Amino acid sequence: MNEQSRMNQMPFPPMDNKSGVSSSQDASTSIHTDFERVQESMHSAISMNKTGILDNALNDFSEGYFGLSNENRRILLLTLAREYDLNRKQVRELMKQYLELELPSSGKPVEITHEGEGSLSAFYRIERNLRHSLKPMYEVLFERLNTHPGGLRFLSIMRADILSFLAEENIVSLRALDSYLKEKLITWLSPANLQLHNITWDDPASLLEKIVAYEAVHPISNLLDLKRRLGVGRRCFGYLHPSIPGEPLIFIEVALLKNVAKTIQEVLLDDPPIPECEAACALFYSISSTQPGLSGVNLGKFLIKRVIDLVRRDMPGISIFATLSPIPGYMQWLLSKLAPAEIFNSTFIENLLKPEEESAILDAAKEFTTGKDGMEVIWKLLSSTSYQWINSEKLSLVLSTPLMKLCARYLLQEKKRGKALDSVGNFHLQNGAMIGRINWMADRSENGLKQSAGIMVNYIYEVEHIEENAESYFSMGKIQASDEVKNYLECQEDLQEETKVD
Helix, strand or coil: HHHHHHHHHCCCCCCCCCHHHHHHHHHHHHHHHHHHHHHHHHHHHHCCCCCCHHHHHHHHHHHHCCCCCCCHHHHHHHHHHHCHHHHCCCCCCCCHHHHHHHCCCCCCCCCCCHHHHHHHHHHHHHHHHHHCCCCCCHHHHHHHHHHHHHHHHHHHHHHHHHHHHHHCCCCCHHHHHHHHHHHHHHHHHHHHHHHEEEECCCCHHHHHHHHHCCCCCCCCCCCCHHHHHCCCEEEEEEEEEECCCCCEEEEEEEEECCCCCCCCCHHHHCCCCCCHHHHEEEEEEEECCHHHHCCCCCCHHHHHHHHHHHHHCCCCCEEEEEEEEECCCCCHHHHHHHCCCCHCCCCCCCCCCHHHHHHHHHHHHHCCCCCCCCCHHHHHHHHCCHHHHHCCCCHHHHHHHHHHHHHHHHHCCCCCCEEEEEHHHHHHHHCCEEEEEEEECCCCCCCHHHCCCCCEEEEEECCHHHHHHHHHHHHHCCEEEEEEHHHHHHHHHHHHHHHHHC
């Protein structure tokens, strides 16, 4: 036996792979194997019918999904969207059969006899088959996960991933998957399936931690702050679902006050609060969703209405229901209007200031910044992250009038597809609220200044007009507002008329 043959037969131990090539290949193989295993369990969860095997497949799929990389989740969801879609060949064949059927004589009702019913049996049969064939195969997976322990939470996480991937690239098949899952979630999360819970300081720590973690509007700074928000003169209500115990899907914070608050400072720092028996207003100052995967599932609409009904029942002395809401899109819109022409390469710049307003702003802003006109000065002041202008009483005063007028225009007139451009505004208006008041320097936090120059808005829920307002907004895009808010708008329209004359 030659030396080479002897070497080939010797049981050499694995080489010490200092380069890492072999271990890298092993890791890659392992990842590929894990993906295939999850894909197989997904297929079994759709195709299997035996209860024991099905439960195991659903467990393997949901557990395996969490172990996948972000890219492999994307590939898996694309596979689900494309390979488990509806059978369009079958749909076309059924449509062809349906169109070939002869309709009963026009205008002549079918006799209620066995013969009359028989003439329609073919229609009923094909219509039934069409309804079945128009359901994608992935509906089976969604339905089975919904009834599986932990399945609803998993579906919410899965949809959050879908939305994340769609934000990166608008893939038609993935968009269809998202739309179908969203419709299912809307059905499963109807108010009849949800429990309204009054969250208090006595609730389990795990639930209170969720409130702190998910508060999205006004962050909770410490335990004392949390205790104040759950204490006397305050309420916090959340929607819970039996499939996701101990975690509100959405929650709303309420302050019981004598009057509608103008600033968030007086709500958060109201210590001590007024006696509850003196309250005449329930102010909704924060509403937060805990599940990104439930985006577009309007749980807030039902939550607000349930809370209004509950407060009216338990506290008949309260007759005013209002919000103190942020205006998250105002600053972005405003800066685009104020920016110098060269910034946006625009040939048209709309004049937003009256001569006396511009003169006052140029004078008050001297020690902070300069510009060729008042609009450029405001643009520079609001673009700066130092927010020095709020420390000057004189400058803040001269800025308030034009910024409040423009805010009224933004809330009432700026629209997208016929609905309010501002996302928070659209939410409350479609729920039946009206714009009651715009408040200057209502939120002096960094986020408040960044979003809307510190301006906040009160939306009013007039119980007797909620449904009427919601209907007119939905059908015609009509926005209801108080005379006070409309007056700001009239001032802005007067300026536009003066500009045209000039």
